Amino acid sequence: MNLLDKVREAGVIGAGGAGFPTHVKLETNADYILLNAAECEPLLRVDQQLMELNTDEILKGFEAAGRFVDAKKAIIGIKEKHKSVTSKLQERISALQLQDYIEIKKMPDFYPAGDEQVLVYELTSRIVPEGGIPIQVGCVVLNSETALNIYNASQGTSVTEKYITVTGDVPNPLTVKVLVGTPIIDVLKLSGIEKFDDYAVIDGGPMMGPILENLDGYVTKKHKGFVILKKDHHLIRKKSLNLDTATKVNKSACEQCRMCTDMCPRFLLGHSIEPHKMMRAINYAITDIEGQKSAQLCCQCNLCELFSCQAGLYPKLANLHYKEMLAKLGVRYKSSKTEFSTRAMREYRRLPSKRLIIRLGLNKFDKSAPLTNSELTAKTVAISTRQHVGAPAEPVVSVGDKVDAGQTIGKPPENSLGAYIHASIAGEIVKIEKDLIVIRGD
Template sequence: MNLLEMVREAGVIGAGGAGFPTHAKLTSKSEYILLNGAECEPLLRVDQQLMELFPDEIIKGFEAAGRLVGARKALIGIKGKHKKVISILKERIEALQVGDFVEVKELPDIYPAGDEQVLVYELTGRVVPEAGIPIQVGCVVVNSETALNIYHGSMGKPVTEKYITIAGDIPRPLTVKVPIGTPIVDVLKLSSIENFDNYAVIDGGPMMGPVMSSTDGYITKKNKGFVILKKNHFLIRKKSMNIERARRINKSSCEQCRMCTDMCPRYLIGHNIQPHKMMRALNYKLEDIEGQKSAQLCCQCNLCELFSCPAGLYPKSANLYFKGKLAEKNIRYKSVKSEFTASKNREYRLVPSKRLMARLGLHDFDKPAPMTEVEIKPELVHIATRQHVGAPAVTVVSVGDHVELGQLIGRIPEDSLGATIHASISGTVVESGNDFIAIRRD
């Protein structure tokens, strides 16, 4: 098999976001391949530690992917503050003799440096078109953990484990490797908290991650971390606001100061996203469909709601409200521009991570979450058939079948976008439905 087939068979997907199948991304031809090592969400620690612990594997996987897409340059984007990791990467790039192709480029310590389109601009100076993707400007982007999984895939090892940071108002922040399908509550308890009655959990980073309705559920290939906070914490109360109540508050309080727009990361790279106009449309029941379409350019980074708005309102929710309305009518934004220029004021409106954490009330929890060897052996795993963009995997095992660690248990449907799934433990299949496959450990 060639590398593309190996990546496909290994079930590699984007490990840092929506979970787009990596083999589909690597079919493109591009001028640049970019490694997203920014990890700009506060408190999360996975990527920086993987680059420190497995630099050779990540560099080799990244280089192989870059050669596959025909890139002329492979750029590793990492925040300049991670000096130790940068030093390790540069030393290993030279030792592996790939310095003519792979290069480390430092990013500012801002949010959201890890937004795919912001990353493309920071590393190449190019602006991805509105409602577009990086390949439109000759770039393919992969995450650090994805590059590690590409390397493993090239060695015949499928994706069966996930690296997770557990952080927040907890006695023991840490980063661990766990089998896919592990009960989430088992992972949360590694924080040394046993009873979560007084806590809420954010699935992902504190900016973009949703507050979980319960601690039920199972680890997927897309999980990155969990932030555990007391239920009365500002951030939990803010993120728990439902869209209808947020809409009522917006209508009664917005002063049209337009700070939500002026600080918007996508607006600052030249896109026509203007959340203050969505707030205006809510207030006055404006029916300008063309104007509302710009809400579809929102990347939901949440900077407007959690940092920019001086009144603490909900501009992102206004964007989501109009996004939903337009989706109901099957109306899509179409850009009328072909070239985009970043705002001349952009450099003065970047949000430092330290200021963001202070605003979120997370300063006291900004602690190391060291990679920790923890023996976590779930008796039962539930492996979702859809933990990626595209069609769910088609089950290829039945109840009663014995499976080995790494065995294929779900294939990509014919002529569909999707990803394979594999057994994360050895054991017996005890359930096999449309949504998940449950395996009981031997």
Template sequence: MKIASLRDKGGGKLSLLDLVKEAGIIGAGGAGFPTHVKLAAKAEYILLNGAECEPLLRVDQQLMALYPDEIIKGFEAAGRLVGAEKALIGIKGKHKEVVSILKERIGALQLSDFVEVRELQDAYPAGDEQVLVYELTGRVVPEGGIPIHVGCVVINSETALNICHASLKRAVTEKYITIAGDIPKRLTVKVPVGTPMIEVLKLSGIENFADYAVIDGGPMMGPVMRSMEAYVTKKTKGLVILKKQHPLIKRKTTSLEQAKRVNKSCEQCRMCTDLCPRYLLGHNLQPHKMMRVTNYGLQEAEDQTMVYLCSQCNLCELFSCPIGLFPKSNHQYLKQKLIEKNIRYTPVPTSFEPRKNREFRLVPSKRLIAKLGLYHLDKPAPMTDITLEPEVVYIAKSQHVGAPAISVVSVGDHVNAGQLIGKIPENSLGAAIHASISGTVVETENAYIAIRRDQ
């Protein structure tokens, strides 16, 4: 298969930042924030998020073991670009083999004075951006803030790998995905962006999904897919397949109205607040108080804008509450009400200190997995060399934070894998998109650019 490379405009040499932008790199495991915007900042630290704290997912730990040089080089290049004094890799200490590989390769690449591995506890949510910043640097991101506010830029392992590829003028056209859950075959694979999700799901060994539900992402934060008619994006990280009767699926498919009714039984025990990762970092996010606001119709008694501080880690709903209520859903309800009234959170400049009991209130991953009813499914999902060749790929114009990409191709055009098919709108936040296979463009309207594979 011919791979088209990123091309210099006007024959000039592109900078690494230009190459990252041209490659369409975004956060590979989160909201999909365009990486070129992050790397345009100046920071004291650049941090590699290798925590992969969501249960059952296995992408990052395997990429760091299989492609350590590429990830380290991409990470180092990104660090130099932002002017960082230090590049810190955060990875859970339980991944001893991966830690050993990274340390050895950092030394072999003569980068020990700049790149350093720091081990994290096996707790959830170690991969939360603000938690990671504190664990690696001791700094607390302010309420409503982002890591750059305390001199940090954060990228994840796959993003660092993509930066290395961009330096070689290769665009983002493929995605690594873990397929896990109550299935015959647990595995991690690399597939073209835009692959129909059903083709990926069938790699699990299941053909008929009538009795199954699929979580798009990790068990904690990932939503249950409403339809199997979906397509792989640059953000797709994991697919967790469970029987529809599984308690986790029932919890995740509870409607907001159902959650509001159940929430009336809140006993104000404070467990949702006492274990909240953002509260433990010193932020004024207190879910139990927001439950009180809704249940008693309080309007002015509390500062309701604190709900904007919620990271939606779901710890309060899926672990902390002893009677199975829905504090995070309550945050969503109150936030929507505030948005309708055009009331926003206004940050107050101040410094924050973690609460003194934080170290004793971290949630061990194994306890979380057991509470989710996934303990028997917490098994390896090895990287597997499977070649998926979808007949048609559907590449979303909007699979990132910002404006949708604008098509630069027309129906009937022939494109090569790696060729630019969608550009960033002028003066907008966004990311470019590229053909993930060679073939003929068959659709450019609406939300996707579709390409039919060459026969």
């Protein structure tokens, strides 16, 4: 099997949270392959620690992917503040004799440096077209943990483990490797909190992550972190507002200052998205959908809601309101632009992460979360069939079957976008539901 087949059968997906099947990214030719090592969400600590502890494996996986897509250059994008990690990477690049192929580019510490399209521009000066993807400008982008999983796949190891940061208002912030399918509540309790009646949990980073509606779920290959905060924290209150209520609030107070637009990362790249116009459309009940199509360019980074808007309104949810409306109508934005250039003020409007963390009220929780050898073992795991972009995996096992750790238990439907899933423990299939395959360990 070639690398693409190994990556496909190992079930490698984007480990940064999006969950796009990685083998699809390898089915192309590119000028550049880029390693997204920015980890721009506040408080999350997975990627930096993996790069320091699994340096060679990540570099080898990154190089292998780059060679496979025939990229002429491989570039690692990392924030300049991560000096020790950068030194380790540089040392091992030289030791592995990859210095003519892999280059490190340091970036300022701003949000959202890890946005795929922002990263492409920072590292290559190319601008991904509106509504487009990096390969349209000759780039393939991988997350650091994804590169590690590519290396593991090349050695015949499937994705059955996940690295997760558990942090926030907790006594024991940590980063931990757990089995896919582990109950989320067991992972949360590693933070030192046993009862969560007074807490809410953000699934992912504090900017883009939603609040978990309940804690009864299971770890998937897409999980990156859990931020635990008291329910009365203003970030939790802000994220708890539903779309209908947010729309009413937006109608009542928007003064059209346009800060949401002027600070928007995609607007600053030259895209046509203008959140203040979506707010205006809601305020004045404008029904001309042509002017609202640009809402589909929103990347949901949440900078407009959680930093830019001085009135505490909800521009991102205004974009989401029109996204949903346009989706129901079957309407898609089509760009008329063929060339893009950044806005003149972009260099001065990149938001420093420290300012963002203070605004979010998270500065006292901005601590290290060291990678810890957990003794957490799952006697029963529940493997989701929907832990990736595309069609859910179809089970290839039946109730009562015995399986080994790493064995394939689900495959994507024929000719569909999707990913393989695997047993993370050895045991017996005890239940197959619509979205879960449950395994009881031996």
